[in-house]
Amino acid sequence: MNFVLVILAKLLYIAVEPINFIYVIFIKTKFSWKRLNGYFRNEAIAIDRFGNSQYRSLFNTWFVTEKGYQHGNINETISSVLGKNKRDDTLTIAGNxxxxxxxxxxxxxxxNSINENV
Structure with a gap:
């Protein structure tokens, strides 16, 4: 059942995202380049945070040494984790x-992406 829910969620995202984009940028408010840039920034951060949480096992194996700061917190971006490990010199070759x-x-x-509040 959970597999079906994942497939449904992905299909719903693919179907709804373009409609939401048009609605937010062109219908709900007056178009502006600043609003468009903000829309894409928010979308990128949301996907980034999801990836940091969902793909933590893979990212921790590929990008971070055993003693490094680990991926996995849904409130943190992949770049923040990479930044902390770069600062602490705990990146693997792939991470570098x-x-x-x-x-x-x-x-x-x-x-610059490091979030110390997480």
Whole structure:
């Protein structure tokens, strides 16, 4: 039954996301580039937090040494965890590669993403 619920949730997301996007950006409020940017930022953070929680076993194995700060908190982004491990020098080779990619796209992304309140 849980498998069916996961499939249904994913299909619902795929169906509803474009409708929600049009509604929020073009119908509910007057269009603005600032609002569009905010919409995408909020969406990215929500997906990022979900990934940090849902894929914790994989990410902890691939990106973090055993003594490193672990992925898994739904209130924290993947980048925050990577930033803490970069700061503490507890990233694996794959973790260092990923942080370099993110930091190339957005300078000091991982360190700037650290959330000390989590």
């Amino acid at each position: 590669i990923l942080t370099k990619i993110l930091d190339t796209i957005d300078k000091n992304h991982c360190i």
